[in-house]
Amino acid sequence: MKAARSSPLAAYLSMLRTGPALRTAYTHLFSRQPGVDRNVAERFRLQCRSSAFGGQTSGRVPGFVQANLVAVPQKHAFSFLRFCLANPRACPLLDVTAPGDPTPRTVAHTADLRTDLPKYWVWHDGAVADERQDVVDVWCDEMVGFLLGCSFSWEQALQEAHLPPRQIEENCNVPMFRTSLSNLPVQPFGGNLVVSMRPYLPSQLSAVAAITGRYPGAHGAPIHWGDPHEIGVCIEGDPDWGDRVSVRESEVPVFWACGVTPQEALREAQLPFAITHAPGHMFITDLVDNEILIPSLA
């Protein structure tokens, strides 16, 4: 067994905390790959639109990029967009709609964000007030939709590399934990980073980090592995979201930034009104997973 590389946590924290962190934003541009039948994504969305499907999307429409939805009134859209840019590991932007336009024209030009997810949460004053299968009647002209990448995009790649995520082996939801790490606040949005956890052997960490690091649009590489207490997490009890999974002899917990983070930011911001997907009930884009892959970094 190779020795484990040290956790990337120090790099993550240094980026957040050593004086004003220096960063630049840029966008990776992708062309559609030829020969992909994208109708399957549209057909799935139409099933949601007609309420024929209202379940969780894990494992559905395999190969297509799934996305977290956050929709806020235009008044808060600039701040939320800056929050996403400041916290790209938790909030990797896939698309931002024009105010009032329910179609995410970059990632699914035939979709309607008001109907095409299987289940929504409607938020009032920072709390979930309603769960429903469409939001047509509450999506006002001023709403802006944000689609954020999701770790489903690389779980298939991990399986193909014989590194299956534990929750897939155990047929349950990935465990998620609220950490003690503050997000970079952009008023009124703040809150703490939420992470998902998958256990691996120390000898597997390099491969796991390299594979997932090629998907910055889907949270990218782990932000920490090893002692959970370093990020204020206890993995012995029940997770804050999702299900408990077994951690076997010699394995270490590996933590990735998670798309539940923006929901924590919404909670803290106490916006009068917002809309998100219901956890696990994601938006299916027209993108396929290897279209958001970046080249290996030398």
Added chain:
Amino acid sequence: MKAARSSPLAAYLSMLRTGPALRTAYTHLFSRQPGVDRNVAERFRLQCRSSAFGGQTSGRVPGFVQANLVAVPQKHAFSFLRFCLANPRACPLLDVTAPGDPTPRTVAHTADLRTDLPKYWVWHDGAVADERQDVVDVWCDEMVGFLLGCSFSWEQALQEAHLPPRQIEENCNVPMFRTSLSNLPVQPFGGNLVVSMRPYLPSQLSAVAAITGRYPGAHGAPIHWGDPHEIGVCIEGDPDWGDRVSVRESEVPVFWACGVTPQEALREAQLPFAITHAPGHMFITDLVDNEILIPSLA
């Protein structure tokens, strides 16, 4: 001489034009490198603040990242930010301020964008109305400042690789041209891509593209080389901005997206009010050029 690789233009156009272009946004996070004396950047900004310096910044404070400034009222900030994300080659984001805050906290936490550039343009209704050395009296509480990367960041690297940009050899300004390529519009911002041009031998193109491609925060790799008419440009006459440079036997013109592009977008948007740097009179950040370098792509 190696055969020239074909121009990257087809890839650029396909990204823009083949159906809805697919893209994802993400941010590269950098920590300050230790041992860099950043006081020299601050001292230069203080010279601008006191109006002791009011000239062009090319070659000033070598090694530090220079940036284009665009400032618009908060009302237009969300649209302009989306425009930058949609057109990252022309508008690579280095920092976005909070509304009313004149300090770009990511790239220069002691700076004041109202005073620390050597020269500003004040725009009314899409036209330059005034040129001045500070904008304290017109920077209202609602202004949002955007700092966008600039090709100065990689010109030193080209020189060190014995690939000096021609305008440096000829001691003049880089020639810039308005192309026939539309930017991806985000209302009210649109306009055409503006490019800078540097001539190179076909055998040099691979190296030139590889070096500049590592600076996505500074326009990145060329968007075209070869026949200028393919992008609606004529290099025989005077450029639209900057100076004419000589193109020698066997050389081909190489074109990069240019930071004048957002000024064209401002012109087209006819905003009642906006502020930019005066061309060539850039903002000096606390970043050093190799802090915005990304790893080589394998």
